[in-house]
Amino acid sequence: MSDAMHAAIAGAQPSQRAEKNPDAPLFEGVYKERFDSILTRYPNKRAALLPVLHMAQEIRGWISPETMTRVAELLELTPAYVRSVASFYTMFALRPVGRYLIQVCVGIGCDLCGAEEVTERFLELTKTRIGETSDDGKYTVVEVECLGACAFPTVVQVNDQVYENVKAEEVESLLKELD
Amino acid sequence: MAYPYEHPREERMLSRYFGEVDAIGIDGWIERGGYTALEKALGTAQDDVIQVVKDSGLRGRGGAGFPAGLKWSFMPKDGKAPSYVACNADESEPGTFKDRELMRWTPHQVIEGIIIASYAVRAQHAYIYIRGEFVDIVRVLNGAVVEAYERGYLGMNILGSGYDLDLTVHTGAGAYIAGEETGLLNSLEGRRAEPRVKPPFPAQKGAFGMPTTVNNVETLASVPHIVLNGADWYRQWGTEKSPGTKLFSCCGHLQRPGNYEVPLDFSLKELVYDLCGGPPEGRELLGVIPGGSSVPILTVDELDCEVSYEGIEAAGSFLGSGGLIAMDDSTCMVRAVRRMVEFYAHESCGQCTPCREGTSWLTKILRRIERGDGREEDIPLLLDVGSNMAGSTICPLSDSAAVPVVSSIQKFEDEYMAHIRDGSCTAKR
Amino acid sequence: MDSESKLINLTIDGTEVSVPEGTTILKAAERLGIVIPRYCWHPGLSAPAQCRMCLVEVEGWPKPQPACVQQVQDGMVVNTDCVEARKARRGVIEFLLLNHPLDCPICDAAGQCMLQDYAHETGQLRRRAVEAKVVLGRDHVTPEIVYFADRCILCTRCVRFMDEIAQEPVLQVINRGHKGYIDTMTDELFEHPFSMNIVDVCPVGALVNEDFLFKARSWDLDQTASICPGCSQGCNVALGTKENRVVRLKPRFNPEVNSYWMCDHGRREVVRWGAGMRAEVPLVREAERLVPADWARALDATVEALRGVEGGAKAIVDPGASNESLYIVRRLMDQVGFDGGSFRVSSGPQQVLKGFPKLALREDRAANASGAEALGYGRVDDIYGAVRSHRGVLFVLEEGLDDAPEDFADGSALFVYIGSVLSPAARKADIVLPSPSFAEMDGTFTNFEGRVQRFTQGLRPPGLARPIWMSGSVVLARLGGGEPFTSAAAAFAALAEEFTAFSGLSYEKIGLTGAVSAAAESGATAS
Structure with missing residues (x-):
C-alpha cells in the first residue's frame, strides 16, 4: 500500500466483526500503524477520538470502561470526556453485544412498510428482547433510527452488512445465511 | 444491486451513471469525462470559480437552501490561516437517501466537487463527514480517495497547478444532529455533536477554530457540472430562484420508490403519480411529506405545485432535503407522526431545554393517544408544546420535531379524534 | 478599555441605555437593574445559551433571542417582560418541571433555588403532563458531593467549571437528549482541591455538599462578609451562620482575589473552627x-x-x-x-x-x-x-x-x-x-x-x-x-499611622473588597 493510500484510508472505516474478542490487545501491530496514520489527518489529537473509538470497537467488539481509559490516555483526554463523547453516539456499544448485532431500521420510511413485523420476527426467532443478547451470545437485536435507504424497506444491518428490502417472511432465511 | 427505477422524464445530470458499476472506479469515471471540470477549475482564478457558482444560483441541497457561491465568498481570501472544507455526508433526515446513492455510484463526482470547492475557497484540507452507519459507502469512498491520490487529483501540487489538498474521510458514529453544520464541526473535532451558537459562523470560525465551508454532498456533486458547462447552461433547468436539477428521494407507499432527478420546475404531483407511479394498487394517497420528516405534510389536494424551493413553500411546506415520504390510506397518521417525533427525541442532543424535554414529552402524549388513552385537551396541549419548542433553541431540530405534530393536527385532526373519542383508527388495513 | 470602544444605544423595557459595543443584552439589562432569568449563564463561565431561560423579544426579529449571548445593536428595542418572553419562560419552566421530583422539603437548595424562584414567578398552578415522571436516582461524584440526577436541569455549569476553571474535565454530560445526566468516569469519584465550587454554581439542588446536608435551611442562615482564614490567599467569603455556629462558607466575588471561587480546604477548615473548650473568662x-x-x-x-x-x-x-x-x-x-x-x-x-x-x-x-x-x-x-x-x-x-x-x-x-x-x-x-x-x-x-x-x-x-x-x-x-x-476601625487607624505597610488605609477605604496601601504597592513594584 502506498503512503498516500495508507494515509487516505486512515482507519476511518467503522467495523463490526462477527468475531469479538474483548481481551484483544488495543492498537498493536497493524492497528498501531492505523492509529498513527489517523493522527496525521487532524491538527490535534482530540479529533482522532471518533475514528479511534471505531477502531477499538472493531478490535474488541464493544467499548469498555477500560478501553475508554486507554483511549483517553493515548489522546491526552480525561476518561470521563471519552465516556461523554462515546455515550453521545449510538454506534458505540458501551455494553457487550452478540456475535451478530442485528439493527432493524424503524425510520418512517421502513415503519410505513412493515418494519415492526420484521423486528418482531427477529425477536421471535432469536428468542431475545430489544437490546438484549441471546443466551448463546449469538444475537443482539436493536431498533435503529433511519439508516438512509428508505426506498428499500425494511433495511436491516447485521454487523457490517446491509440488507435491503427485508420482509418479515425472509427473516428466517437471513438468519440462516449468517451462520 | 442494480439501481431500481429510472424514468424518461428525469433530467439526469447527477444521477446519469446511477446503476453503472463501471462508473464507480476512477478509470470508468475518467472515461465518462470525469475530472475535466477540475482541470478547468485549476486553470481559472479562485474568485472566478466562486463567481460561476454564484451565477448558477446553486442552492445548498442539505435542507436550508442557502446559495452555495455566496457561502464560499464568506471565506477569507488571504490564505493565511489554515482553512477547511467539510462535505456534509451525514445524510440522516428520515426519508432522504440521495447522498448515499451519489456516493455509492459516483464517488468521484463528489470528490471532484470537493476538490474544486476547496480550491475556490483556498482550503488546505477537506473532510468528508459521513455518517457511520454507511459502512458500505465508507468503503467505496475510501477506495475512491486512494485512487484520487494515486492519480494526482489529491495531495501536493495537484495536476501541476501548485495547489495542495488533503482529503480525509471522517466517519460519524450515529447522531443525526451531526448533520447540522456546527454539530458536524464539533463531531469532526472529536466532541459531542452539539450545535454551536451562531455567530460566529463556520466561515469565520469553523473546524478547529478556523474558517470552514460546509456543503452537502449533492451541492458539491453539482459543482463540476456548473464549472464545466457554465452558469447559463445550469440555469436551463428550474426557476429563477431555484435553478438546476435536484434529486428527490421518494419512499413510503409508492409503486416505484427511489431517487428521481428532475428540474426544479417539475410538478410535484407528476413526480408522485407519474414518476413514482402513485400509491400501490387499490390504495389512495393520504398525504405527502415533500422534504424529509422536518417539513409539513401536504394533503393530496396540495400537490399541484412546482418542486422548486418557492413552489413547495407556496403550497405550505418546504423542499428541505428532497426526501419525499408518501402515505396512503393504510397509514395510521398518529402512529406515523409518533414515529417521526420519536426519531427527534432519540436524536435531540439535549443542550436546549425545550428540545430535550419537549421531544420526549410529545412522544409520550402521542403514544398515549395512539393506544387509545388520549384526552380531547391533548390536541391543544400538543399544539402549545409544539409552539413552545419552535423558534426557541440553538438549532432547528426542536422546530423540526414540532412540525409533523402541528401540520398533521391541522390537516388530519379527524384521525386524532377517532383515537381519542372512539379508541379507533381511520387507517384502512 | 471602555472609553475606547464604541457606545451602542438601545432600549430595554422602555428605558434607553448606552453600553459598549460587544455587551450582551443580559449585561446591558443589568445596568438598568433588570435581572433576566437564566440558568446556564454564570458570570464566571462561558455562555452556552442552552437553557433558553433568558429568551427575550427583540422588536422586528423573527425569533426570541438568548440575552446571554446576543450582543446589543444600535437602535435595538428589547422587551424582557412582554407576552412573548413570558411565554418562552413559562415553557422552559414547564419543561424543566416535567420530570423534576419537586422534593423541595428535603432539598438543600430550597430557598436559594433558581428553579423555585422562577417557577414561582411564572405561576403555573396546574401540571399539564399526565405522564409518570422519570426517576434516575442519585450518586456521589466526589467523596463529599452528591449528585441528585432528578433535580438536575442539565445547565452544565458544573461541567464547565471543571473544564474551564479547574481545567480538569472530569465531570461530563453522559448520553444525549432526555437521557442525559452528569457523571464522572464509570464507577469513579473525582477529587479536586476546588471541587466544591460545583455545588456553588449549581442553580438548583442537584449537587449538594454532604457535609451540609440537613444541617440548615438556607433561609435560616445569617450571612456575614468575611475572609477565609484557611491560607494566605485571603478569599473573600460569606459565612453562613446558624445558632451561633458557622455551618458553611461560600465564596464572595472579588475579581482581584478569588473571582467567584474558593478552595475546599478553606471551607472544611472554618466549619471545624470553634470546636473544643473555649476560654470564656479572664x-x-x-x-x-x-x-x-x-x-x-x-x-x-x-x-x-x-x-x-x-x-x-x-x-x-x-x-x-x-x-x-x-x-x-x-x-x-x-x-x-x-x-x-x-x-x-x-x-x-x-x-x-x-x-x-x-x-x-x-x-x-x-x-x-x-x-x-x-x-x-x-x-x-x-x-x-x-x-x-x-x-x-x-x-x-x-x-x-x-x-x-x-x-x-x-x-x-x-x-x-x-x-x-x-x-x-x-x-x-x-x-x-x-x-x-x-x-x-x-x-x-x-x-x-x-x-x-x-x-x-x-x-x-x-x-x-x-x-x-x-x-x-x-x-x-x-x-x-x-x-x-x-x-476595630480606631485600632486600625492608629496602626496605619504607625506602620508604612498600612499607611493611607482605613476601614472605609478597604471596604468589603480590600485595598493595598500605596507604600506596599510601590514596595512591591520596586522589588
Whole structure:
C-alpha cells in the first residue's frame, strides 16, 4: 500500500466483526500503524477520538470502561470526556453485544412498510428482547433510527452488512445465511 | 444491486451513471469525462470559480437552501490561516437517501466537487463527514480517495497547478444532529455533536477554530457540472430562484420508490403519480411529506405545485432535503407522526431545554393517544408544546420535531379524534 | 478599555441605555437593574445559551433571542417582560418541571433555588403532563458531593467549571437528549482541591455538599462578609451562620482575589473552627492557681504586672491573628521594651486554580503571615527556641502551644496568654485574656500580596471573651496615657499611622473588597 493510500484510508472505516474478542490487545501491530496514520489527518489529537473509538470497537467488539481509559490516555483526554463523547453516539456499544448485532431500521420510511413485523420476527426467532443478547451470545437485536435507504424497506444491518428490502417472511432465511 | 427505477422524464445530470458499476472506479469515471471540470477549475482564478457558482444560483441541497457561491465568498481570501472544507455526508433526515446513492455510484463526482470547492475557497484540507452507519459507502469512498491520490487529483501540487489538498474521510458514529453544520464541526473535532451558537459562523470560525465551508454532498456533486458547462447552461433547468436539477428521494407507499432527478420546475404531483407511479394498487394517497420528516405534510389536494424551493413553500411546506415520504390510506397518521417525533427525541442532543424535554414529552402524549388513552385537551396541549419548542433553541431540530405534530393536527385532526373519542383508527388495513 | 470602544444605544423595557459595543443584552439589562432569568449563564463561565431561560423579544426579529449571548445593536428595542418572553419562560419552566421530583422539603437548595424562584414567578398552578415522571436516582461524584440526577436541569455549569476553571474535565454530560445526566468516569469519584465550587454554581439542588446536608435551611442562615482564614490567599467569603455556629462558607466575588471561587480546604477548615473548650473568662494566677476574674480585675492585674517589670518583652503570635490584635500586642510589648516576636506557619502544597491562576490554595496555611511580618514579627521554624532563655515578659497571642516543651515559659517574669482555647501550656500563664475567634469579631488580614482585607463579626463570642484591641488598649491607656480604642476601625487607624505597610488605609477605604496601601504597592513594584 502506498503512503498516500495508507494515509487516505486512515482507519476511518467503522467495523463490526462477527468475531469479538474483548481481551484483544488495543492498537498493536497493524492497528498501531492505523492509529498513527489517523493522527496525521487532524491538527490535534482530540479529533482522532471518533475514528479511534471505531477502531477499538472493531478490535474488541464493544467499548469498555477500560478501553475508554486507554483511549483517553493515548489522546491526552480525561476518561470521563471519552465516556461523554462515546455515550453521545449510538454506534458505540458501551455494553457487550452478540456475535451478530442485528439493527432493524424503524425510520418512517421502513415503519410505513412493515418494519415492526420484521423486528418482531427477529425477536421471535432469536428468542431475545430489544437490546438484549441471546443466551448463546449469538444475537443482539436493536431498533435503529433511519439508516438512509428508505426506498428499500425494511433495511436491516447485521454487523457490517446491509440488507435491503427485508420482509418479515425472509427473516428466517437471513438468519440462516449468517451462520 | 442494480439501481431500481429510472424514468424518461428525469433530467439526469447527477444521477446519469446511477446503476453503472463501471462508473464507480476512477478509470470508468475518467472515461465518462470525469475530472475535466477540475482541470478547468485549476486553470481559472479562485474568485472566478466562486463567481460561476454564484451565477448558477446553486442552492445548498442539505435542507436550508442557502446559495452555495455566496457561502464560499464568506471565506477569507488571504490564505493565511489554515482553512477547511467539510462535505456534509451525514445524510440522516428520515426519508432522504440521495447522498448515499451519489456516493455509492459516483464517488468521484463528489470528490471532484470537493476538490474544486476547496480550491475556490483556498482550503488546505477537506473532510468528508459521513455518517457511520454507511459502512458500505465508507468503503467505496475510501477506495475512491486512494485512487484520487494515486492519480494526482489529491495531495501536493495537484495536476501541476501548485495547489495542495488533503482529503480525509471522517466517519460519524450515529447522531443525526451531526448533520447540522456546527454539530458536524464539533463531531469532526472529536466532541459531542452539539450545535454551536451562531455567530460566529463556520466561515469565520469553523473546524478547529478556523474558517470552514460546509456543503452537502449533492451541492458539491453539482459543482463540476456548473464549472464545466457554465452558469447559463445550469440555469436551463428550474426557476429563477431555484435553478438546476435536484434529486428527490421518494419512499413510503409508492409503486416505484427511489431517487428521481428532475428540474426544479417539475410538478410535484407528476413526480408522485407519474414518476413514482402513485400509491400501490387499490390504495389512495393520504398525504405527502415533500422534504424529509422536518417539513409539513401536504394533503393530496396540495400537490399541484412546482418542486422548486418557492413552489413547495407556496403550497405550505418546504423542499428541505428532497426526501419525499408518501402515505396512503393504510397509514395510521398518529402512529406515523409518533414515529417521526420519536426519531427527534432519540436524536435531540439535549443542550436546549425545550428540545430535550419537549421531544420526549410529545412522544409520550402521542403514544398515549395512539393506544387509545388520549384526552380531547391533548390536541391543544400538543399544539402549545409544539409552539413552545419552535423558534426557541440553538438549532432547528426542536422546530423540526414540532412540525409533523402541528401540520398533521391541522390537516388530519379527524384521525386524532377517532383515537381519542372512539379508541379507533381511520387507517384502512 | 471602555472609553475606547464604541457606545451602542438601545432600549430595554422602555428605558434607553448606552453600553459598549460587544455587551450582551443580559449585561446591558443589568445596568438598568433588570435581572433576566437564566440558568446556564454564570458570570464566571462561558455562555452556552442552552437553557433558553433568558429568551427575550427583540422588536422586528423573527425569533426570541438568548440575552446571554446576543450582543446589543444600535437602535435595538428589547422587551424582557412582554407576552412573548413570558411565554418562552413559562415553557422552559414547564419543561424543566416535567420530570423534576419537586422534593423541595428535603432539598438543600430550597430557598436559594433558581428553579423555585422562577417557577414561582411564572405561576403555573396546574401540571399539564399526565405522564409518570422519570426517576434516575442519585450518586456521589466526589467523596463529599452528591449528585441528585432528578433535580438536575442539565445547565452544565458544573461541567464547565471543571473544564474551564479547574481545567480538569472530569465531570461530563453522559448520553444525549432526555437521557442525559452528569457523571464522572464509570464507577469513579473525582477529587479536586476546588471541587466544591460545583455545588456553588449549581442553580438548583442537584449537587449538594454532604457535609451540609440537613444541617440548615438556607433561609435560616445569617450571612456575614468575611475572609477565609484557611491560607494566605485571603478569599473573600460569606459565612453562613446558624445558632451561633458557622455551618458553611461560600465564596464572595472579588475579581482581584478569588473571582467567584474558593478552595475546599478553606471551607472544611472554618466549619471545624470553634470546636473544643473555649476560654470564656479572664483568669488570673493567685498563689499557684488560675482563678476566674472579671475584666476589671484582670486588667488591673495586667497593668500591675507590667509596671516596672524587667527583661523586656518577647512574644509568640499566631499568623491567623488579625492585624489589630497583632498591633496591640506589639504596643504592649513596646511598653516594657520590645525584644522580638515570632510566629510559625503551617504549610501544605500549593494548588493553583488553573482557569483563574491568581487564586491558589497557598503554601502558607494562615491568613495573616504578611500582616505579622509587617508589624515586626519574625517567621521562625522553632517558636519555642526563640523564648527559651527569656527572663522578661512573654506574650502569646492565639498560638495554640499544643506541642510546647515541658519547661515552656518557666523562666519568664510574666506570661500573658491571649487566645480562645487553652492548651496545657497556655494554662501556665499568669494572666489569661480570652479572645474571640476571627468569626466573632471585626478585623483585617493582610494577604500574601499585601492586600489588606476586612472581615466582620458573624458570631457572638462565648462568655466574656473580647478582642485584645479592646482590652489591650485599656491597659495601654492606663500605662501610657491616651484613650482606649472604641472600635476595630480606631485600632486600625492608629496602626496605619504607625506602620508604612498600612499607611493611607482605613476601614472605609478597604471596604468589603480590600485595598493595598500605596507604600506596599510601590514596595512591591520596586522589588
